[in-house]
Amino acid sequence: MKRRTPEERYRDSNRKQQKTLEEFAIHEIEWAEDLLTWYRLKKREIPDDEYRACAFFLNKEYLRKPGSLTLLYEVYLRCHSELPKVTRENAFDLLSFQFKMYSKVLETGGY
Numbered sequence: 001m002k003r004r005t006p007e008e009r010y011r012d013s014n015r016k017q018q019k020t021l022e023e024f025a026i027h028e029i030e031w032a033e034d035l036l037t038w039y040r041l042k043k044r045e046i047p048d049d050e051y052r053a054c055a056f057f058l059n060k061e062y063l064r065k066p067g068s069l070t071l072l073y074e075v076y077l078r079c080h081s082e083l084p085k086v087t088r089e090n091a092f093d094l095l096s097f098q099f100k101m102y103s104k105v106l107e108t109g110g111y
Contacts, residue, residue, distance in 0.1 A: 024073050032057040053102035068111045075105050
C-alpha cells in the first residue's frame with residue numbers, strides 16, 4: 001500500500017475545507033432568501049445591517065473577498081454552539097440575529 005505524500009495530504013485537506021465552505025455558502029444563500037421573504041411577509045422593513053449580510057451572500061461577494069467566507073463560517077459555528085436551540089417560535093429572531101452578527105464581522109473584518 002502506497003503512503004500519501006505531504007502534498008497529497010495537503011491537497012485532500014484543502015479540498016475538504018473548500019467543499020465545506022461551498023456547502024456553507026449554498027446553505028446561507030437559502031437562509032438569506034428566507035430571511036428576506038420573512039420580512040416581506042411580516043410587512044416590515046429589513047434593517048440595513050441584516051440586509052447587508054443577506055446581499056453579501058446573494059450577490060456572492062465572498063468570491064471576490066478572500067477569507068471572508070471562512071470568517072463567516074467561524075461565526076456560524078459559534079452562533080450554533082452558543083445560541084439556544086431553534087424552535088418555531090424563535091427561528092426568525094435567531095436567524096435575524098445571526099445575520100446581524102455576520103454584518104458586524106464583515107464590518108470589523110474590513111469586507
